[in-house]
Amino acid sequence: MRVGELSKRSGVAVPTIKYYLREGLLPAGVLTSPNQAHYDDEHLRRLRLVRALVDVGGLSIASVREVLVAIDTRDDSLHNKLGAVQEAISQPGAAQLDPLAVADVQAFFARHGQTECIDVTESNVTHMLAAALSSARSVGHDQFRDLLDAYFEGLKIIARADLEYVVRHKSPDDVIEAMVVGTLIGDTVIKALRRLAHAQVSSEVFSDGPAQN
Amino acid sequence: MRVGELSKRSGVAVPTIKYYLREGLLPAGVLTSPNQAHYDDEHLRRLRLVRALVDVGGLSIASVREVLVAIDTRDDSLHNKLGAVQEAISQPGAAQLDPLAVADVQAFFARHGQTECIDVTESNVTHMLAAALSSARSVGHDQFRDLLDAYFEGLKIIARADLEYVVRHKSPDDVIEAMVVGTLIGDTVIKALRRLAHAQVSSEVFSDGPAQN
DNA sequence: CTGAATGGATAGCGACACTCTCTACTATCC
């Protein structure tokens, strides 16, 4: 197919596709003449993935590129890929951390982690966690760390479902893509469902009648 | 205190504070002379909240303003406030939804919701959920909806902890702020903890030795 | 043969979140 059809089938404007090609988010098509290239279903699939990462995951073009590089790197363990993807999709957050927040994170690791995490800045994920707790402290919510254990409890249930979902997929390519999709789209789904869970739990607890007003 | 001290105590540059004042994110200080104003601890607290919403919540200035308006609206039920805040912090997402994704959301509501949700576009939250599932479908993950129930299970645990945390606070102002902070900073914390839970659960299941690469 | 589409490249645009600059003061320290 040519770029026009790729555009029609994906719902992405032709100039945008050209832009993605330039930015290396999409591999070039096979040139059949100096100004004719041929794109296949892989391009369509990749294009849709890019849009999902941008629209739902809220990733920048640069982050998308990092994720795609991680996906495409062939000589790398699944573990490393997951790590690379996670780093790419977790933006650093605030620079200066409250040492008390760092201590909270370390205490959490002492309770749960089998890994010996001492430096929270070594990974974007732990840094993100520390930055969030640090922010909570700065607005006077230093008790927020009390929620960590309950959160982790709920998230282990979610993580088990995630894992089960990922291993369903046969080919390594599908597994890594399921991981990316599951992680990023999952984040958005979790955000939304948490709001719904808030509503449900609060009406359960207060039994304030089924939501008129 | 004057703007310089406010800046020093909050770590926010003076021109940025002036910008926030212009944008209405921060109430004006009390003028003691034509070019001297006095700010108090409320300003500092509010400024830190704004930074938390921007840095950790990733909200735009416009969304922050919406949230603050919701917080400051006095003659409104807690329920309405929560709703307004949730709408403000959930950006709409993609325009066109896959009808199958919409059906997935409706089926989910049929299983769990006590509310009779039929139109998913009526709220940003349900729209966000449908958009996420729609995106998942477009990249070939139409089985993603199978995760919803497990997610909701985990999130009810989290929501109960959230609720317990919120009701700890005495004054209505504190409650609404705890809600905002808990929701937004909570989202970030959940994102990070989910990554950690993935690592832990996957090493449990595969028992592949404690993480040396 | 003609008009639409294509590949490739460069320039421009609109939104966003500041940041700079300027004016006309005022506060403070020596």
Place this chain on the structure above:
DNA sequence: GGATAGTAGAGAGTGTCGCTATCCATTCAG
């Protein structure tokens, strides 16, 4: 009391981001 630093307020400017528009030479489709 004079130098220096800080301040309110407002408009213009800056840098980044994610496209979008324009151009050209070529080529395909009817």
